[in-house]
Amino acid sequence: MNLLFKNIKQLLQVRDQETRLVSGSEMKDLPVIENAWLLVKDGKIADFGKMENLPAFEDTTEVDASGKFLMPGWVDSHTHLVYAGNREQEFIDRINGLTYEEIANKGGGILNSAKKLQETSEEELYRQTAQRLEEVINMGTTAIEIKSGYGLTTEAELKMLRVIKKLKENYDLPIKATFLGAHAIPKEFKDNKEAYLNLLTEEMMPKIAEEKLAEYVDIFCEKGYFTVEDTHRILSAGKEHGLIPKIHVNQFNSIGGIQAGVEHEALSVDHLEVMTPEDIESLKGSKTMPVALPSCSLFLSIPYTPARELIDAGLPLALATDYNPGSTPSGNMNLVVSLACIKMKMNPEEAINAATINAAYAMGISDTHGSITKGKAANLILTSEIPSYGFLPYSFGANHIDKVFINGKEVS
Numbered sequence: 001m002n003l004l005f006k007n008i009k010q011l012l013q014v015r016d017q018e019t020r021l022v023s024g025s026e027m028k029d030l031p032v033i034e035n036a037w038l039l040v041k042d043g044k045i046a047d048f049g050k051m052e053n054l055p056a057f058e059d060t061t062e063v064d065a066s067g068k069f070l071m072p073g074w075v076d077s078h079t080h081l082v083y084a085g086n087r088e089q090e091f092i093d094r095i096n097g098l099t100y101e102e103i104a105n106k107g108g109g110i111l112n113s114a115k116k117l118q119e120t121s122e123e124e125l126y127r128q129t130a131q132r133l134e135e136v137i138n139m140g141t142t143a144i145e146i147k148s149g150y151g152l153t154t155e156a157e158l159k160m161l162r163v164i165k166k167l168k169e170n171y172d173l174p175i176k177a178t179f180l181g182a183h184a185i186p187k188e189f190k191d192n193k194e195a196y197l198n199l200l201t202e203e204m205m206p207k208i209a210e211e212k213l214a215e216y217v218d219i220f221c222e223k224g225y226f227t228v229e230d231t232h233r234i235l236s237a238g239k240e241h242g243l244i245p246k247i248h249v250n251q252f253n254s255i256g257g258i259q260a261g262v263e264h265e266a267l268s269v270d271h272l273e274v275m276t277p278e279d280i281e282s283l284k285g286s287k288t289m290p291v292a293l294p295s296c297s298l299f300l301s302i303p304y305t306p307a308r309e310l311i312d313a314g315l316p317l318a319l320a321t322d323y324n325p326g327s328t329p330s331g332n333m334n335l336v337v338s339l340a341c342i343k344m345k346m347n348p349e350e351a352i353n354a355a356t357i358n359a360a361y362a363m364g365i366s367d368t369h370g371s372i373t374k375g376k377a378a379n380l381i382l383t384s385e386i387p388s389y390g391f392l393p394y395s396f397g398a399n400h401i402d403k404v405f406i407n408g409k410e411v412s
């Protein structure tokens, strides 16, 4: 059965097949078709056009989209969706004056989540994660990347990645798995980081490659976590095991990780709250997508990625949630898009481009997702009746999503 959307107030993000990302001043353009129709066949976008040229289709289920906007679903290219429990106590500790760094130094933070996760069964972890996945799908996310990194032992890292594998089997949206064993140094290796790096590259990576449990490799390149040298080592070893690099970098300090990412042709460099002019310069001409995580800045009260500087330098930018229990307990891409406009001075067009086509590039799926393009998957958001697409970020905190479709099937 085909699905026909009719009377769409505006069809947003209409692109040709060649456009894989948009950069610099191109990000201000959001191509639209007014008063449009769109046909879905076999889960894919088959055709679209203006209502005045609507052909006669047979055997279609019709959706009247009068007053509504139809657009590609959000793509969330950076999450830590698999975790056990929560870190609400650390939230309270921060309200009462401790910093994120102080909490981590006291054995809280990532190590706290790792302890909880190690003690949680794979079944229970799957249950908690599937619930979060359904929560974000209901908010319009129709493709998602998920990292390991709260296991920090071979057994627990594999447990996380197997949970992601099971999600891939049970849900229809694109899910990419990232191995982030280099997220923090476990307590047992506090005085022997070298041994932990060896464990990552010599024990965990071969197992992950053998079971095909991840597409990407990631590392937290930051003072107190992993150095630029460690980053080179992990990304090189990852590549030898068929894993494409991504990095957590420049969250608190600029230490040269961006240059390492570019050198390794990382698919994305993520966080970027603290950027020097040299960091921006080194991204120019690269294939690496910068990714901003504004909900993390909001939650931790740290600087926002200087989006204007990046975009005005001609670079592309993607947006993601960073959904995790410590720095961003929210997977709401609608809030991310609002924050990008409110706090990072991105225009609605730039923010929507960053959360769809550029986000799809950052998770390696922009040939099949992230825009309204013939042949791409019909992963779509139908808004409620709103005056304009700019109303989405403007009315922050409100829910203007009427329906969500994955491969043409209504899922919410």
Ligand SMILES: N=CN[C@@H](CCC(=O)O)C(=O)O
Binding pocket: 109, 110, 113, 220, 248, 251, 296, 322, 324, 325, 326, 327, 328
């Ligand atoms: N910065 C590193 N990792 C996660 C948060 C980790 C945590 O606090 O649990 C992030 O991307 O923000």
Ligand SMILES: [Zn+2]
Binding pocket: 078, 079, 080, 248, 322, 324
């Ligand atoms: Zn993260």
